[in-house]
Amino acid sequence: MAGYIPPIDDISFLLGGVFDLDAQMAALPGFEEVNTDLATSILEEGGKFCAEILEPLNRSGDEEGCTLEDGLVTTPKGFAQAYGAFVDGGWAGLSGNPDYGGQGLPRVLQILLDEMLSSANLSFGLFPGLTRGAVEAIAHHATDELKQTYLPKMISGEWTGAMALTESSAGTDLGLLTTRAEPRGDGSYAIRGTKIFISSGDQDFGGNVVHLVLARLPDAPKGVKGISLFLVPKFLVKQDGSLGERNRMSVGSLEHKMGIHAQPTCVMNYDGAIGWLVGEPGRGLNAMFTMMNAERLFVGIQGLGIGEAANQKAAAYARDRLQGRSPDGARGPVPIIEHADVRKMLLTGRSLTEAGRALAVWTALQMDIATRHPDPEARRTADGFVALLTPVVKAAFTDFGFEIAVMSQQVFGGHGYIREWGMEQFVRDARITQIYEGTNGVQAMDLVGRKLAMDNGDVVRRFFALVHADLSSANGSAEFESAKGAVTEALVRLEQLTEDLLSTSADPMEAGASATDYLRFFALVSFGWLWVRMADKAAASVPTALTKRKLLLARFFAARLLPQTLALEAAIRAGATDIMALDADLF
Known part of the structure; x- marks a missing residue:
């Protein structure tokens, strides 16, 4: 079975040719030293990590899954070691704020790395991706004390993050949520309630797991205007920054899912867990959407990554698989890539994937312009384009990614339905991307x-x-x-x-x-x-x-x-x- 090949040539063509990264970065203060050669070399190394370390764990992680025993979550064999290597390699902090230890590289590099992570091992890629979403919310809305305490170790990857929004009766309509936050008299709050569908809710990598939890204060009105956001860590943090006692939160169970089996999707119980307000009281959705919008773009990239990996494997199979005669009947058996219907499926996947990557790069460049450009009008225009395209990237990329996974599975015929070829996993894993972080x-x-x-x-x-x-x-x-x-x-x-x-x-x-x-x-x-x-x-x-x-x-x-x-x-x-x-x- 062909292995995943990071699309570095295509990335280089986009950055150096289509979008002229050198000129784009030269206009953004702080990014002047970033050019196509540097970006390509960084992504080439990231691609090697994805292909050599993460892809070999993809099928085994899917088959083994995560387990919960005596309140402890265990990820599949090799995941903790791979995460340690990911952090040691500096990949967790690629685009992180340098004020808190990040490398401060452009968002466009982050999005392209995320694509390769998603191609190689979607379940793994959710750990750093969700952590970045939590970092976004904390950076934009939390107090300086919370930022100083949590951001350095979350950006480095030593600690991970999770979003705890959904409840059994409150999905898209978050105004129905019932989780409560009661003041403790010292500036902190006691969080009580149960959340479901919490990706990366716990792990066995070590360090802390920082949950951002939506809850209601005692005097909060009904509906979305009564919701606040709270930072709730798995372990309380001591004055010196070290980990203290376990907070009063626990994993009630792991969700049994169609796909992403190597990702611990948790039912989380908060039994008076200590938390701290992020943003203003009653303005939790405002803070949450800072995180959610970043995550929606990330989910779109997940669809792109799965489409790329599935199409690659289908094309490799079609070049090798001998079935039927040539269109003129003169030769046979011939590689199935000679048949028009197979070609149409492969070309459909390839044309959607390469255009999707181009739109992802363009959108990421707009994100960099929106945060760095010296001209306020240029920033405002770019920010408007990102807002406009966020739902398009999330929904279209994941719809297309699922469709490509199904078409690629079809190229394999009956073998595509058999686990050992890996195609049915792409179909199962891709399906969630159309659902979570806001359905399409x-x-x-x-x-x-x-x-x-x-x-x-x-x-x-x-x-x-x-x-x-x-x-x-x-x-x-x-x-x-x-x-x-x-x-x-x-x-x-x-x-x-x-x-x-x-x-x-x-x-x-x-x-x-x-x-x-x-x-x-x-x-x-x-x-x-x-x-x-x-x-x-x-x-x-x-x-x-x-x-x-x-x-x-x-x-x-x-x-x-x-x-x-x-x-x-x-x-x-x-x-x-x-x-x-x-x-x-x-x-």
């Missing part, structure tokens, strides 16, 4: 119901104007003009559809009926835009296997996948009437 339906509603209306629609209009400018300036070869024209035409239809949705935004029924179709339409046009950029750069470069692939994939995407937007538009314009017509008791 919720992401679509966020896009249509809130993000399109930002600044009275000006954010999305600025994004469309940027895409139009890129399409107009592309100087691809004549054979690519039809593809460029198809993307431009789809963009014009998306713009008109967006204006129509903005004009009817007051009708939540219509928004709900159109949301998921609109998000996919938006994603496909965004991917088409980046295929034009990639093809334009490939056409102007010295011909190589990579540039040839880019040109052919761009044409394939425009001819075979972009036409989906026509059906999506028709479905959206059909409205909500037929969706809502059937009485509930007739389902």
